[in-house]
Amino acid sequence: xxxxxxxxxxxxxxxxxxxxxxxxxxxxxxxxxxxxxxxxxxxxxxxxxxxxxxxxxxxxxxxxxxxxxxxxxxxxxxxxxxxxxxxxxxxxxxxxxxxxxxxxxxxxxxxxxxxxxxxxxxxxxxxxxxxxxxxxxxxxxxxxxxxxxxxxxxxxxxxxxxxxxxxxxxxxxxxxxxxxxxxxxxxxxxxxxxxxxxxxxxxxxxxxxxxxxxxxxxxxxxxxxxxxxxxxxxxxxxxxxxxxxxxxxxxxxxxxxxxxxxxxxxxxxxxxxxxxxxxxxxxxxxxxxxxxxxxxxxxxxxxxxxxxxxxxxxxxxxxxxxxxxxxxxxxxxxxxxxxxxxxxxxxxxxxxxxxxxxxxxxxxxxxxxxxxxxxxxxxxxxxxxxxxxxxxxxxxxxxxxxxxxxxxxxxx
DNA sequence: TGAGGTGCTTCGCTTCTATA
DNA sequence: TATAGAAGCGAAGCACCTCA
Numbered sequence: 001x002x003x004x005x006x007x008x009x010x011x012x013x014x015x016x017x018x019x020x021x022x023x024x025x026x027x028x029x030x031x032x033x034x035x036x037x038x039x040x041x042x043x044x045x046x047x048x049x050x051x052x053x054x055x056x057x058x059x060x061x062x063x064x065x066x067x068x069x070x071x072x073x074x075x076x077x078x079x080x081x082x083x084x085x086x087x088x089x090x091x092x093x094x095x096x097x098x099x100x101x102x103x104x105x106x107x108x109x110x111x112x113x114x115x116x117x118x119x120x121x122x123x124x125x126x127x128x129x130x131x132x133x134x135x136x137x138x139x140x141x142x143x144x145x146x147x148x149x150x151x152x153x154x155x156x157x158x159x160x161x162x163x164x165x166x167x168x169x170x171x172x173x174x175x176x177x178x179x180x181x182x183x184x185x186x187x188x189x190x191x192x193x194x195x196x197x198x199x200x201x202x203x204x205x206x207x208x209x210x211x212x213x214x215x216x217x218x219x220x221x222x223x224x225x226x227x228x229x230x231x232x233x234x235x236x237x238x239x240x241x242x243x244x245x246x247x248x249x250x251x252x253x254x255x256x257x258x259x260x261x262x263x264x265x266x267x268x269x270x271x272x273x274x275x276x277x278x279x280x281x282x283x284x285x286x287x288x289x290x291x292x293x294x295x296x297x298x299x300x301x302x303x304x305x306x307x308x309x310x311x312x313x314x315x316x317x318x319x320x321x322x323x324x325x326x327x328x329x330x331x332x333x334x335x336x337x338x339x340x341x342x343x344x345x346x347x348x349x350x351x352x353x354x355x356x357x358x359x360x361x362x363x364x365x366x367x368x369x370x371x372x373x374x375x376x377x378x379x380x381x382x383x384x385x386x387x388x389x390x391x392x393x394x395x396x397x398x399x400x401x402x403x404x405x406x407x408x409x410x411x412x
Numbered sequence: 413t414g415a416g417g418t419g420c421t422t423c424g425c426t427t428c429t430a431t432a
Numbered sequence: 433t434a435t436a437g438a439a440g441c442g443a444a445g446c447a448c449c450t451c452a
Contacts, residue, residue, distance in 0.1 A: 152442070168417085206444055209417075 019082040020045060022286075038074050051085070058084045058324055070327060070339050076387065086289060086324070111252050111335055112165045112173060117180040120157045126150050133187030144187035151203075154181070154188075159207040166252075167212060167223050174204050221301070222255035252335045255304050256297045267298040271316065278318045288319050289328065296332050343390065350389050357396045370399045 016031040029048055035041040038057065045051060060082040061069040071077060121127065133144030146154070158177060162169050169177075178200035182189045189196035212223045258267065274291045277284055299317060302308060308316070319325045330338040361371035378384075378392040 155443085170416090203443075205416095207442090210442070210444090212417090213419090 015079070016077070017080045020049060021082060021084045022049075022051075034077075034079075035074055038071055041071075041074060041077075045085075056086045058086055060084075070324075070337065072337070072340055084285065084324075086286070112169070116183075117173075117177045118161070119180050119184045120161045122157050123153050126153045130185045130187065134185055137187035137189075142187075143189055144185075146188075155203055155207045158204060159211045162204070162208060163211055163215070167215070167220075167254075169208065174208070175201050177201075178204055221257050221297075251333055253296075253300070253333055255300050258297045259294060262294070262297075264298065264301075267295050270295050271298065274317070274319050278322070285324070288322070288325065292317075292319055292325055292328065293332075296329075299329075300333075346390060346393065347386060350386070350393060353393045353397070354389060357393065357400065360400055367399055367402065371396055374399070 016034055018029045018031065020027050020029050027049060029045065031044065035044055042055065042057065045057075057071040059069060059071045059077055061076075062078060069076075071083065077083070122130070129144065129146075129150060136142055137144070158181065162174070162177060166173075175197075178197035179195070181200055182197045188200070190199045215223050258264070270291050274288055274295070277288050277291075302313065302316070314320055320329060327338045330336070357371055358375060361368050361375050374392055374396050378388055381388050
């Protein structure tokens with residue numbers, strides 16, 4: 001593949017033949033050279049096949065028994081390959097990380113920031129006051145005294161910015177927000193406290209509680225699910241603090257509201273349509289994908305409220321047995337691309353894992369023999385690219401760990 | 413055992429409305 | 433037009449309880 005990118009390679013050796021599978025047909029496309037990127041390939045396919053839609057691509061990966069794998073690196077694509085078109089509903093970007101934006105929860109499309117928390121722009125008068133305050137603080141070290149309205153504006157903006165990321169930020173995260181606030185606007189430092197932001201942290205905690213209460217009243221599901229518990233007026237209900245349902249780590253879209261115009265009954269009909277479509281020999285994959293997007297909120301309700309067993313859930317949603325749909329679901333929940341994340345982590349570990357496999361293979365015994373055979377196959381291959389190393393490591397690990405052969409990779 | 417979430421409440425402030 | 437009282441809202445506090 002690298003050779004194809006070099007100028008010395010002939011055009012003939014770089015030529016590609018693709019079988020492009022759409023929802024209702026498959027077409028053959030010949031390319032004189034490997035496109036520079038996945039987005040370049042998408043553009044070529046749009047032009048050549050006159051496709052008037054936004055889509056991402058998956059290809060049949062020979063390393064995994066031709067199972068569908070997201071195409072994120074153009075160099076992963078074999079010269080002769082079968083690619084599948086995965087239509088996107090929105091007219092936005094083709095980036096795989098943005099698939100979520102066309103799902104059911106427009107207000108939750110980002111993960112909590114890893115670095116400094118982004119302090120939002122406040123209203124014009126507050127920003128002006130803060131600028132003056134910061135200048136004054138620099139000169140004399142004197143803090144700024146805010147009016148009630150100004151403090152309200154700051155808390156309101158910070159609260160809704162936090163809510164954009166998650167409804168239940170933890171203590172540390174709220175602390176980080178308060179810290180980021182006084183770092184950006186030193187005039188807001190509290191003279192009496194050790195950190196200078198402890199009071200802001202407490203105010204932000206209260207703000208989030210009040211904000212959740214407000215969101216609960218207007219019917220936001222992810223917080224409303226925890227309401228209606230025991231109180232003075234409803235002493236018979238379960239305790240107000242029992243079984244608080246909130247996202248686990250990485251769950252960005254925990255309990256989205258139903259898409260506009262849909263309810264449980266209408267989405268249940270769509271679920272049944274998916275179940276029927278999955279049973280067919282000739283599946284309409286784009287229809288399945290579209291309907292799985294549409295019914296995401298129903299599945300989350302099903303999981304969060306009903307806590308079904310895995311088998312029970314997969315029987316209701318058989319499309320999740322399809323690898324591409326499983327990846328798509330993972331992306332909907334976490335906003336992360338599962339195969340990308342997996343391969344990125346695996347690639348970091350490849351050199352070390354290959355060394356460990358070779359060390360073990362040099363010893364005696366059944367495990368060592370199996371590993372030696374695997375490595376022999378690897379060494380005899382002409383091309384030692386990242387794919388062959390990944391395959392060898394993935395096949396070698398169960399052997400090394402003496403795990404059961406799950407048969408998901410096929411014979412070496 | 414302490415952190416944390418809920419419902420409920422209080423307090424302080426603003427806005428609205430009726431009345432002199 | 434000024435003023436008093438009602439109503440509403442947001443910040444903050446409390447008690448209670450769960451759960452890691």
